[in-house]
Structure formats: structure tokens, C-alpha cells
Amino acid sequence: MYAKNLSLLLHRQLSEPRSYDETLKRFESLRGYGQLPRGRERAAQRLSNSEIARAVLGFVPTLSGWAGHVALIMGDLRPVGGVAASFKGVASLAEAMAALLTKDEDCNALVSLTLSIARIPGNDEYQAKLIFEEDGQRKTNSYVSEYALTLAAAGAEKDFDHDRPLSTNTRQLVLNREFFRELKRDIDLSRHWNRPLETDWREYETEDERNAFDERLGARRGSRFLSLGVDTAVTWPKEPTRVEFGGHDFVLFPKTKEHSHSISIDLHHERISVEAAETLLNRFLSLLAWCDDQHAILREGWTGNPVPVPVPRREIASYVMPDWMFFRSLPEDKELLNCLSYYREGLNAAEAEIASQAVLSFFKVFEMWRDARKAKRWIKRVFTDACTNVPEHALAQFHSDRQETEIEDYCYKCRVAAAHASKSYKSDADISSETRRLSAAADIMRALARHYIRTKFGFSDSYMSDKINR
Structure with missing residues (x-):
């Protein structure tokens, strides 16, 4: 199976009613991100099942220019529960998809594969769910970010909610057994007939120049x-x-x-x-x-x-109402106004990726008692309810970072590290691991702050009313 042949097959199956030029752009992006063989001289290289799987992942995003980026990240998603819990005992989503294309019995065992892109504030999150039949039973595997380390632990799949969406707006591509059967049939036929590549080389016209450019910037084997x-x-x-x-x-x-x-x-x-x-x-x-x-x-x-590439611009999502409906009034409670100001400050800091300031601002919302002991007791009491909608990978990272420290004590230590140049709780904002630790903590502080405002003041987050309807 050549990349050219695969582009025609996937265009027919996955491109919707779009121009073939859009599919060619997807394949150009896939080559640029090292997911398919690069360069005119490798156009006649036959694709492995893993490369074919990554090409399929290139059709998950709606924008063709994002194909390589998304395939790179999604292909390396890791199984919840580790290799022992994964379909066919493989280590990544791309390998699981490749296994579906290897044996007829594995392909026939598939029920569905759901590939998800969720919009999280400031970022995208990726996840996959593979449902298959084994020994007369239906089983589910989920694949998540390689950075969700606690979810890779043995047994993590038992408590993982495979059906919980990553966010309120998740885009999904669902592939069933028939899709993989047809794709496997075409792959097997192509390999059986073993015909030479036929192409007009149009899609490789500028790639040689780009390869030379990449080499000048330091790209090597x-x-x-x-x-x-x-x-x-x-x-x-x-x-x-x-x-x-x-x-x-x-x-x-x-x-x-x-x-x-x-x-x-x-x-x-x-x-x-x-x-x-x-x-x-x-x-x-x-x-x-x-x-x-x-x-x-x-x-x-x-x-x-395999080459240095620029990063696409961040397009921050916003909402536009065709008919503006806003029926909120200015709160009279000064404490509530103060909490709202701290909460917005935390959101702004999180958007600017100033993790320490986000931690501190969100913590200030429920630190209105000015008493650390009361704040910690409150955190312990409401933590589970407050974090109901926190993504599982964020919760897992938070618990991994705190290790054996009690939740309320760890939250307060993060607040001190963010607020003071303390000898006891040192924090260097340039150190990658510290930034990641405080970013995970900020996700939790945000959920706690939001819970505090909603429950303390009965304050609605709807545009339609000031108070929560109980």
C-alpha cells in the first residue's frame, strides 16, 4: 500500500464531500510531521500498518493543516491501565489500530473506535475509546495522554469512566468494524498484487526544497x-x-x-x-x-x-449571541464582588500560563475567612463535590503530585509556594516540572473557587438569573 493509494481510499471513506486537494493537504501535513515517509525519493515506500493507522488519525481534525499535528499526538495516546489492559497488549493507540489491520479475527472483534477532540480552555485534549469483543464478552479500552501517569498504573481502568466526555464540547469520529474490514481488504489486495507506484508527483513538487530548508535548521536522521x-x-x-x-x-x-x-x-x-x-x-x-x-x-x-516546525496560532474560542440576552444585575454583596474579582484574576493568569498567580488568585476566593485552618477544613469537606467536573487526567496529575500529603495540606502548600519566596516551599517559575505541578494545582483551585462562589452565595453562572434555582 503506497501513500498515494491510501490517500484515494481514505478520501472516499472519510473526506465528506470535499475536494481531493484537501486530502492531499492532509497527507502533506502528515509527511511534514513524520507520520508518513517524506520526500519524492520515498514516495514508492510501502506503508506499514502503523503508518496507515496514523494516516487515518489525520482525518480526525476538521482542518486539513492540523492532520499531522493531531495524528502525532493521538497516535501516541496510552492505554488506561497500562499495556496489560490494552487491546492486544500494545503500548499506544496507533499500535492498537495497526493490530486491527493485521489479522482478520482482530478486525472482526472490533465493535467501534471513537476518536475525540475536546476543547479545554486554552488547549485541546485528545482521547480514544476502543470497544471490542473477546471470549464472548464486550470490553472497553480508553487511550489518554502519555502525561496522565497515574492512569497508566495497573488497575486504573477499573475506576475509569470510559463514557465521560472530556468537556462540554467534544468532536468525535466514530469508526466501526466495516470501515476497518474494507480498509484491511484493500490493503491486503494492494500487497498481494504488488504493483509499481503510479503518480504524477504533483504533491511532491515543493517537498525537496522544504527538505533542504529543514536540514539548514538542523534536521538530521x-x-x-x-x-x-x-x-x-x-x-x-x-x-x-x-x-x-x-x-x-x-x-x-x-x-x-x-x-x-x-x-x-x-x-x-x-x-x-x-x-x-x-x-x-x-x-x-x-x-x-x-x-x-x-x-x-x-x-x-x-x-x-523529525523536523523543526512552527506552532499554529492559538485561536481562543469565544461565544457570540445573535440576540444578546443578559439579565444579570450588579451584586450588592461586597464579599461576592471581591471573590469575583479574584476569580477573574485567576482566569487571566491561567490564560497567560502564569501558574503560580493562578493558584494564588483562585485560592484567595475561598480564603476569605483569613484563617488557614478554616480554609483547609473546608477544602477537605467539599473536595469531592467541587471537583466533579474536573477532567480525570487533571485529577490524576494532582493526586500524583501530592503523593501521600493530605489534599487540604497540599493545596495550602501550593498557595504558600505561589505567594512567598519560602525556604520551606521553594518554587522556581522557570523549572518545567514546577510549572507543570502548579498548573495541575491551579485546575483544582479553580474548581474549588467556583464551588465556593456558587454554594456560599447561591450565585448563578447563567446569563438569565442572579440566583441558582433550587
Whole structure:
């Protein structure tokens, strides 16, 4: 099965009534993110089942330019409960999908595969659910982010809610047994006949030039780039530029209509971990921020590209009412007004990815007693109810970070670390692991703050009324 043949098959099955040019853009994106063989010289390379699976994942996003990015992330989703709980004992979603294309009995065991993209404030979250039949029983596997470490533990699948949506607005692509049967049949026939590739090479016209460009920016055989967005007003190069800092090379990409400022670093050849790389880039941005006296925020990204790539611009979702309906009044309670101001401050800090300030602002909402002991007792009492709608991966990360510390004590320690340069609770905002820890804590503080405002004041979050209808 060649990539060209696969593009025609998947276009017919998954593209809806769209131009074939859109499917070609998806495949170009997949090659650019290393999910399919790159370059004209590799066009006649036959695809593995894993590569075919990743091409299918490229049809999950509605925008063709996001195909490679989404396939890269979704292909590496990990099974809840670890390898022992996974379909056919494989380590990732791409491998599970590849297994469906390997044997007829595995393909026939499938009931459905649901691929989900959920909009979480400031980011997207990805998840998959595979339902199959085994030994006369119907079973379910879920696949989540590789960073949800606690969900990878043995037995985690027993308490995991496989049907719970990631957010209030989740887009899904559901593939059934017939889809994989037809795809497997076409793959088997292609491999059986073993015909030479026939193509007009149109889709490879500019790829040779792009390969040469990538090599100038440091792409080599075996490269595995980390790419992170940057929100900043500091001085930045107007063209993609290779920079040396702290003994490592990385690439700066400028802001364009389609892309944000961003940085890419080759984890493999620079011999650096994700955590160490993020810390190094934070140090770099701190120095730029000092020199220009301007903000510089390292945002989210991904790993796995064989070449450095710019990060797409963040499009923050907003809601527009065709008919404006707002029936709220200015609260008279000064304490409530104060809580609302702290809550908005926390949202703003979270959007700017200033995790320490988000933790502190959200904590201030329910710290109105000015008494740490009362605040901690309240956290212990309401924690379960307050965190009902917190995504499971965020809760899992929070519990993993606190380890054996009591929930209420850990929350307060995060508040102290965010508020003070304390010797007991040190916090360095440039260190990647500390930023991630406080970001996870901020998700919990946000849920607690929202619960406090709703229950303490009976305050509605509807545009239609001030009070909650009980």
C-alpha cells in the first residue's frame, strides 16, 4: 500500500464531500510531521500498518493543516491501565489500530473506535475509546495522554469512566468494524498484487526544497523535535533562525498569519529531556524578557517531529449571541464582588500560563475567612463535590503530585509556594516540572473557587438569573 493509494481510499471513506486537494493537504501535513515517509525519493515506500493507522488519525481534525499535528499526538495516546489492559497488549493507540489491520479475527472483534477532540480552555485534549469483543464478552479500552501517569498504573481502568466526555464540547469520529474490514481488504489486495507506484508527483513538487530548508535548521536522521508556542513582545528574528544558548541549539520561528512565535529543539541530537529543554527555553525567555522589559510566555506544544516546525496560532474560542440576552444585575454583596474579582484574576493568569498567580488568585476566593485552618477544613469537606467536573487526567496529575500529603495540606502548600519566596516551599517559575505541578494545582483551585462562589452565595453562572434555582 503506497501513500498515494491510501490517500484515494481514505478520501472516499472519510473526506465528506470535499475536494481531493484537501486530502492531499492532509497527507502533506502528515509527511511534514513524520507520520508518513517524506520526500519524492520515498514516495514508492510501502506503508506499514502503523503508518496507515496514523494516516487515518489525520482525518480526525476538521482542518486539513492540523492532520499531522493531531495524528502525532493521538497516535501516541496510552492505554488506561497500562499495556496489560490494552487491546492486544500494545503500548499506544496507533499500535492498537495497526493490530486491527493485521489479522482478520482482530478486525472482526472490533465493535467501534471513537476518536475525540475536546476543547479545554486554552488547549485541546485528545482521547480514544476502543470497544471490542473477546471470549464472548464486550470490553472497553480508553487511550489518554502519555502525561496522565497515574492512569497508566495497573488497575486504573477499573475506576475509569470510559463514557465521560472530556468537556462540554467534544468532536468525535466514530469508526466501526466495516470501515476497518474494507480498509484491511484493500490493503491486503494492494500487497498481494504488488504493483509499481503510479503518480504524477504533483504533491511532491515543493517537498525537496522544504527538505533542504529543514536540514539548514538542523534536521538530521533520527531527529525528534520538541515544538512550543511563545506569546511575547520581545525582539524576535523575522525569519526561521537557528540559535545557540546554554550549550544547545534550537530554532526560533517568527509569528505569521497562521503561526505564533515558537521554538523547536531536537531532543535526540541535543541529548536533552523534555523537562530539561522546557527549563532551558524558560531561562532563555527570562533573559530576553529582562533585556527588553517585555513579557515572554512559553506555551504548550508537542514532541515527535523529525523536523523543526512552527506552532499554529492559538485561536481562543469565544461565544457570540445573535440576540444578546443578559439579565444579570450588579451584586450588592461586597464579599461576592471581591471573590469575583479574584476569580477573574485567576482566569487571566491561567490564560497567560502564569501558574503560580493562578493558584494564588483562585485560592484567595475561598480564603476569605483569613484563617488557614478554616480554609483547609473546608477544602477537605467539599473536595469531592467541587471537583466533579474536573477532567480525570487533571485529577490524576494532582493526586500524583501530592503523593501521600493530605489534599487540604497540599493545596495550602501550593498557595504558600505561589505567594512567598519560602525556604520551606521553594518554587522556581522557570523549572518545567514546577510549572507543570502548579498548573495541575491551579485546575483544582479553580474548581474549588467556583464551588465556593456558587454554594456560599447561591450565585448563578447563567446569563438569565442572579440566583441558582433550587
